[in-house]
Amino acid sequence: MYVVSMRGDSKVSTFSLIVSTFLGFYAIGCSSSSPRFRSSDESTSVIIQEDDEFRFASKIKEEETSEDDRKINLDNVKTRLLSRKSSSTRYKNLTPEGLNRDRFLLNVVSYLGVPYDFGGSTKEGIDCSALTSKVYSTSANLSLPRSTKNQYRVGSAVSKSNLQFGDLVFFNTVGHGPSHVGIYVEDDLFVHASVSYGVTFSSLESSYYKKRFVGARRVVD
Numbered sequence: 001m002y003v004v005s006m007r008g009d010s011k012v013s014t015f016s017l018i019v020s021t022f023l024g025f026y027a028i029g030c031s032s033s034s035p036r037f038r039s040s041d042e043s044t045s046v047i048i049q050e051d052d053e054f055r056f057a058s059k060i061k062e063e064e065t066s067e068d069d070r071k072i073n074l075d076n077v078k079t080r081l082l083s084r085k086s087s088s089t090r091y092k093n094l095t096p097e098g099l100n101r102d103r104f105l106l107n108v109v110s111y112l113g114v115p116y117d118f119g120g121s122t123k124e125g126i127d128c129s130a131l132t133s134k135v136y137s138t139s140a141n142l143s144l145p146r147s148t149k150n151q152y153r154v155g156s157a158v159s160k161s162n163l164q165f166g167d168l169v170f171f172n173t174v175g176h177g178p179s180h181v182g183i184y185v186e187d188d189l190f191v192h193a194s195v196s197y198g199v200t201f202s203s204l205e206s207s208y209y210k211k212r213f214v215g216a217r218r219v220v221d
Contacts, residue, residue: 056174057195064196067208072201078109095165098220104139108191115198128181131193132168140220152178155219163216171212178214
């Protein structure tokens with residue numbers, strides 16, 4: 001340890017240096033535990049994705065609110081979906097065998113209205129890829145990657161015309177590749193954590209989402 005001392009105040013200088021060093025390591029430790037700093041292989045893409053969402057948040061809000069021409073009545077949609085039991089032949093055929101439709105929907109509905117929080121992953125605030133991860137983890141015991149870009153690499157590609165209940169749907173909202181993700185339900189509806197409205201249902205046929213749709217992935221057969 002190197003200490004610069006004047007007028008015999010070496011003890012004070014040594015103590016100050018120790019305190020400064022301790023606080024420096026503490027700060028590093030706090031940063032390392034933050035969602036912004038991850039040790040996994042996907043850390044870089046998660047940080048880039050979050051930075052994109054943060055940087056373009058105001059632009060996304062403006063475009064979402066002005067271009068979404070198919071606003072959804074959440075109460076009506078929730079009532080309609082929950083009344084359609086998985087035992088029904090029609091909805092049973094539209095749901096992958098690996099998913100329990102009723103349990104999945106109840107889990108989805110429990111998040112409705114949760115505000116959007118970039119980097120958040122709780123019912124106090126959540127972002128799009130955290131929502132899909134949480135719903136799949138709780139409803140199907142399936143672990144998805146944390147970022148939208150990495151979720152776009154899992155499962156198998158599926159065309160928009162062949163979407164099934166539970167498929168992940170992806171959108172380019174910031175100008176370069178998939179940056180937003182939701183879960184397809186049925187009737188052209190998907191659930192997602194919207195920057196503008198929080199967790200909600202939206203229509204794939206709305207002008208905003210239709211022109212930004214970039215693909216879908218089936219993660220459960």
